[in-house]
Amino acid sequence: PDELAWMRTMKGDEDAAHGDGPGGNFSADYSDLSSIAEPVDPARVRMRVERQTLRRLPRTGAILFTIRVYLTPLEQLVREPEVPGRMASA
Incomplete structure (x- = not known):
């Protein structure tokens, strides 16, 4: 991409x-x-979104930091209801 x-x-x-x-x-x-x-080329564009979380482990009390990356093709996003309008207004 x-x-x-x-x-x-x-x-x-x-x-x-x-x-x-x-x-x-x-x-x-x-x-x-x-x-x-x-x-x-819009067919080659991906939207990257990261979800980052902090969690405390119950037994040790240590804090765990995680990152989850989502890569979504732009062509898939524009087919979702209301998404193109929200993206354009952002």
Whole structure:
């Protein structure tokens, strides 16, 4: 599938970030994005959602952190009732 990583598609390559902390200072020139972006084939796009949980184990009291990743084809999502409208308004 085509990669639609937020950092790469919205702010440019991670190498363009300079400075400390979230956001940094971006020095890349975004005035002409047409030279960077290629057309995206919707049939190859997946929506990635992570579900993260914290659970306390009953006997030891230790805390367990888990991550479950869901990858759903965009074509499957648009067939669900009301989902396209909710995605467009997000």
